[in-house]
Each structure stands twice: as structure tokens, then as C-alpha cells.
Amino acid sequence: MTTIIKIDQIKKRFGKQQVLNHVSLSVEQGTIYSLLGANGAGKSTLLKIMTGLLPADGGDVEIEHHHLPKDLLTIQRRFSYSGQQSSIDDVLTGMENLTLVAKLRHLPQSKVVAQDLLARFSLTDAANKAAGSYSGGMARRLDLAMSLVGDPEIIFLDEPTTGLDPASRNDLWTMIRELKAKGKTIFLTTQYIEEADQLADRIGFLRDGEIIATGTPAEMKQLAGAEKLKLIFKNDADSLVAQKILETAQVTVLDPVTLVVTLSAGNHQSLAILKQLADAEVPIDNFGLVSPTLDDVFMKLTKGVTQG
Numbered sequence: 662m663t664t665i666i667k668i669d670q671i672k673k674r675f676g677k678q679q680v681l682n683h684v685s686l687s688v689e690q691g692t693i694y695s696l697l698g699a700n701g702a703g704k705s706t707l708l709k710i711m712t713g714l715l716p717a718d719g720g721d722v723e724i725e726h727h728h729l730p731k732d733l734l735t736i737q738r739r740f741s742y743s744g745q746q747s748s749i750d751d752v753l754t755g756m757e758n759l760t761l762v763a764k765l766r767h768l769p770q771s772k773v774v775a776q777d778l779l780a781r782f783s784l785t786d787a788a789n790k791a792a793g794s795y796s797g798g799m800a801r802r803l804d805l806a807m808s809l810v811g812d813p814e815i816i817f818l819d820e821p822t823t824g825l826d827p828a829s830r831n832d833l834w835t836m837i838r839e840l841k842a843k844g845k846t847i848f849l850t851t852q853y854i855e856e857a858d859q860l861a862d863r864i865g866f867l868r869d870g871e872i873i874a875t876g877t878p879a880e881m882k883q884l885a886g887a888e889k890l891k892l893i894f895k896n897d898a899d900s901l902v903a904q905k906i907l908e909t910a911q912v913t914v915l916d917p918v919t920l921v922v923t924l925s926a927g928n929h930q931s932l933a934i935l936k937q938l939a940d941a942e943v944p945i946d947n948f949g950l951v952s953p954t955l956d957d958v959f960m961k962l963t964k965g966v967t968q969g
């Protein structure tokens with residue numbers, strides 16, 4: 662893998678507020694990196710620094726071996742940035758918006774470029790309607806299409822699906838996955854754990870201007886702890902017998918008939934537990950493995966607790 666973006670020790674202060682505190686990360690070519698954090702964590706600020714829109718107070722931004730802001734003019738055609746504020750002109754049609762961007766980028770055959778993008782983003786039928794009349798999902802798709810004029814290698818997206826309904830969010834996720842399949846590198850910010858889980862090859866958790874954890878979605882979930890075995894009994898009496906049998910295990914009583922056993926010895930421990938209960942002839946109504954979610958990690962990292 663080739664590192665395409667490298668951020669080293671970025672610092673940024675607004676007045677007395679230290680918004681970014683020695684942030685370092687790297688992104689491999691052809692992957693999706695998701696910077697995950699709550700409102701005000703500093704995601705947009707970092708993105709603006711990474712795209713040369715805002716100067717950092719210290720640290721280094723390296724994109725394809727060029728350094729910002731020094732080499733911005735050399736490198737800026739290689740990436741696009743889609744901010745939280747849409748760059749769409751509501752009075753112009755979808756077609757006109759795209760053609761305008763293509764002309765501003767001095768591309769030959771601006772109309773062909775626009776038509777191709779309208780088709781890719783399922784906007785051909787709405788091509789000649791004023792963009793101001795588009796639904797939220799259509800506007801986001803147009804905004805993303807506009808950021809792809811000129812076929813950039815690296816795509817920076819600031820909270821691309823915030824405010825969208827689930828169907829439109831899914832559409833956009835599909836389009837982002839298609840960009841990755843074409844070999845593009847995508848760096849996106851999100852406050853949605855599910856979005857990071859669905860899209861990212863690598864996640865960075867940003868809290869109060871610091872990356873407090875980083876890894877693949879699977880690695881991040883491991884931070885939340887072991888898998889759990891959920892056991893549901895028909896009645897309180899069976900549950901009480903099971904609790905006695907499993908007294909050496911790490912058991913949480915969710916309700917009188919539901920127990921959750923933390924599999925601290927690994928998933929195979931579930932078989933031993935089920936055998937223990939079967940040998941003692943304790944009937945189990947239902948059971949299943951419960952995997953940690955990114956929600957669990959988020960809770961643990963932001964509040965210092967893990968959900969049961």
C-alpha cells in the first residue's frame with residue numbers, strides 16, 4: 662500500500678480554544694478513511710487545513726509527497742473538497758451547475774463531462790430543472806458530482822450524508838463505494854458511527870481535537886471488549902439455576918429471564934457454557950452471540966464506559 666496523505670502533529674487554536682492538538686494520521690491510496698467525531702470535535706477544521714483552506718498553527722500536511730500550503734497550486738487539481746455548505750447555485754439547473762464547474766476547471770467538452778456525471782449520479786431526468794427544486798438527496802448527489810469534475814484522485818467529503826433520509830444516505834454510500842472501486846482515495850468526516858462502519862477501511866476517532874483511537878472497524882470494535890453470549894430462559898427459576906451453574910463466569914442479569922455472559926476466554930467459551938447448561942438439564946429458550954458495535958466503542962472512548 663502507498664501512503665497518499667500524511668498529517669503530522671497538526672495544531673490549531675481559535676482564540677483561547679485549542680481546537681486541534683497534535684493530530685497525526687495517514688491514509689493509504691485507494692482506501693476510505695473516516696474521521697469520526699461528535700459535533701465540535703474539530704473534524705471540519707482538520708479537513709479545511711488538509712485542503713489548504715485554513716492555515717495550521719503547526720505541523721505538516723503531505724499529499725502525494727507535496728506539502729501544504731507551500732505546494733497547494735501544484736497539488737490542488739489532484740483533489741476535491743465537498744464542504745458542509747453546498748457549492749450548488751440554486752438558480753442554475755443541475756446541467757448548468759456542472760457545466761460551469763467544468764468550464765472553470767478549463768475542461769474541454771464541458772457538456773459531455775456534465776452529462777456523464779448526471780448519468781452516474783442518477784440525475785439525468787432532473788438535468789434541466791433548477792437545482793433549488795432538488796430534494797436533499799438529489800442536492801447532495803449533485804454536490805458530490807460537482808466535486809468530481811476533473812476526475813480528482815483524492816476526494817475530501819465533510820459530513821456527506823448529514824440530514825439525509827436513510828434511502829438517500831444509502832444511495833450516497835453506494836456512490837462513495839463506487840468511487841473507491843475506481844481506485845479513488847476518500848477522506849470523509851462523519852458523526853455517524855454506522856457510516857464509518859459501513860464505508861471505512863480505517864477510522865480515526867477525534868475527540869476534543871485529539872485522535873484518541875484509530876484502526877479498522879473490526880479493530881475498533883475489539884476495543885469495546887469481548888463478544889458476549891445472550892441466554893434467554895423460559896422462566897425465572899431456570900434463570901436462577903443457570904446463574905448458580907455459571908457463578909465463576911462473568912454474568913450480567915439483563916432481566917429475570919435474560920443473562921449475558923462475557924466471553925473473556927474467547928468465543929469457544931460459549932460452547933462450554935451451553936454444554937454446562939445442557940448437562941445440568943437447564944432448558945434454554947433462546948441464545949445468541951452479541952458482537953460489540955462501534956457504538957460500544959464510542960461510549961467507552963467518549964464516556965469511559967462500555968454498554969452491557
Ligand SMILES: Nc1ncnc2c1ncn2[C@@H]1O[C@H](COP(=O)(O)OP(=O)(O)OP(=O)(O)O)[C@@H](O)[C@H]1O
Pocket residue numbers: 675680698699700701702703704705706707852
Ligand atoms: N473560524 C472559527 N473561529 C472560532 N472558532 C471556530 C472556528 N471554526 C471552528 N471553531 C470552533 O472549533 C471547534 C471545532 O469546530 P469544527 O467545525 O471543526 O467541529 P466539527 O467536528 O466539524 O463539528 P460539526 O460536526 O458540528 O461540524 C468548535 O468549538 C467550533 O466552534
